[in-house]
Amino acid sequence: MIKCVKCGEVDAIAKSGIVRGKQRYYCGKCDYYFTLSSEQPLTINHKRHPATILDIARELQISKSTVSRALHGHSDINEQTRKAVLETARRMEYQPNLLAYGLAKNKSMTVGIIVPEFINSFFPFIIIGAQEVANPAGYHVLICQSNESYPTEVANTNVLLSSRVDGLLVSLTGETPNIDHFKKFERAGIPVVYFNRVCKDTNVSQVIVDDYDGAFKGVVHLIENGCRRIAHIAGPPNLQISQNRLKGYLDALAQHGIEKDDSLIVSYDLNPQQATLCAKQLFDLPTPPDGLFAVNDPAAIAAMLVAKERGIKIPEELAVVGFSNEPTSALIEPGLTTLAQPMGDIGRTAIKMLFDQIESEDHETIEPETRVLKTTLIVRGSSLKHK
Amino acid sequence: MIKCVKCGEVDAIAKSGIVRGKQRYYCGKCDYYFTLSSEQPLTINHKRHPATILDIARELQISKSTVSRALHGHSDINEQTRKAVLETARRMEYQPNLLAYGLAKNKSMTVGIIVPEFINSFFPFIIIGAQEVANPAGYHVLICQSNESYPTEVANTNVLLSSRVDGLLVSLTGETPNIDHFKKFERAGIPVVYFNRVCKDTNVSQVIVDDYDGAFKGVVHLIENGCRRIAHIAGPPNLQISQNRLKGYLDALAQHGIEKDDSLIVSYDLNPQQATLCAKQLFDLPTPPDGLFAVNDPAAIAAMLVAKERGIKIPEELAVVGFSNEPTSALIEPGLTTLAQPMGDIGRTAIKMLFDQIESEDHETIEPETRVLKTTLIVRGSSLKHK
């Protein structure tokens, strides 16, 4: 309710245009034009209730539809009105209620991302890449950790479904047997892009690196450095990365006339302790390996620690190659030779593909696509026998 | 012929009255009541529209309030009705719409957490601790990265305000000059708990470690190992951790009769590259240090790399102590002596304090509290001159 600043009248007050971004009023009783100075205390009590568009509307004596339009820079809006709304919003510390927005638009402006863990730097780098694209577009990223546990991954999908995410990025756990739990998203019309740890299912969008090629390059590098008995700490068999890296390893051996020795291939479930056990098992072999290709850096590093403990000299007695180029690989001694993955690119590419699907009116029309990025062999001390 | 919808039995089926106009059946084999409507194909089209309580209500010919009550295990509900609702919900793949729930209850079941970065493992471990408490309580954690940038931190606060988080956990950036931007939460009645990187403001709830004590212990350890010229790579002056660790360093020196030398104290803005520069500056001194206490592990490790590059022997010519016990500290060579922080505990404690405030009806009544956790000196090779 507006009160004339001159005579105090409340009934005979009419709006009379907007000047300098402020609503001007006219008092019919004392024939006086005035604007409400911004010094006036606002009527909201933030304690009870954050400012809403209705508060702004009331303050300005306009409708909330107009406020909504002004806030979104709708074209059909008077410039003065727009300014006044924006100014009042600022003064009231108005923050749009994303819950209400999401409910009305059926769009949460949030994308989910499920990663197996974020203690190592690999997934954080990917998440950062994804956020670099998402945030400027006005989207938030809801990060879930499956903790390498299949049930947790399933639970995560339900959380994200409840949060009504507009899209989902996933890297599977080492024990995920199938992707049935992601079919729910498909049914709900929510696009999903898999990255890094994907499943056999080819009918999905995914971003991966050329694991076969990377593994091949890594193992060839070991062979060229004189290794003949090359062991492999492999990943869980359900993951494509494990299968492809194993294949790259095997093909590199075959192509160089080295016979495959099954006792040199041990499987690791991505659990750090198990990597240590795998390494011990390999070093306990009657004829221990002179080279090691591990499915990832943490496993390679765990093996290096075991080797050091046992006095096995790296790289002289054992040359080691990892996968991913975790920052730690450059810090340990000797430095770990590894296959660098473009982590930021993986995140950016994956979320761009996701946005393509989100933005396309009809998600069906987008063909599932597999984007394959390249790895780079980073040579460090752990593999250079002759030097 | 009637078939049990649960176990498929056909013989042990009996009629069991009529509920809401439908013939109800009872399966004696699996002790289950059902009506035939459940056999009918569901009417929802998930593509257009995920199941809502209204869909369940229509299917069961009951009101949506009843569905709501059944779903939340409200006591005043018929057990049979509850079961029917739950079963239908399952069949319809019903997922509660958190946006609608939040709007209605004015509670998003989400707490925000702002961390400066999550490439190092320190903050991830804290986040995991927080999630361990939050998830079982039905809360989600919305993770924001301020990226050590004050403007980004301010932007993050607005995002979280819009998301209507029920509470906030924050660790400040190295350049945050004040906490005015968090006052918005106070005004909105949203509790905030600061952790690790806090501000001078004592009138807030916070979880920190005893930085002074940790630094003191670390520096005394260096002195006891024969260091006399101990340098300090200090953190940004706006942070309490920097001030307190510096103070611990200074007091340890004073208490052992070692005079303070300002040229041995260099300040670092938490930017990795700058740590390297700081180290170089110290090693370029006419009389270089024989000991180094760094405000955190990344700085200590950066300094160790510079030292190695220059052929400075660690620990013989330079003993090093870091802070936090990042996993990498155990992997580099020599191992980095450091002050372990109970990261999981920090996260768990902080979010418990937050929940205490969220759950208390009147947030005002909770007195701001500062919880101080202990650090532990982890001695590794980087500091053991006599061995």
Place this chain on the structure above:
DNA sequence: CTGTTAGCGCTTTCAG
């Protein structure tokens, strides 16, 4: 024990 009704804050036709 269950149904009715009125919002929560925002968007979005549809009329002016």
Place this chain on the structure above:
DNA sequence: CTGAAAGCGCTAACAG
């Protein structure tokens, strides 16, 4: 260019 009104999915009195 602006307003009125309906509705997004859910909760919460208030009646029965």
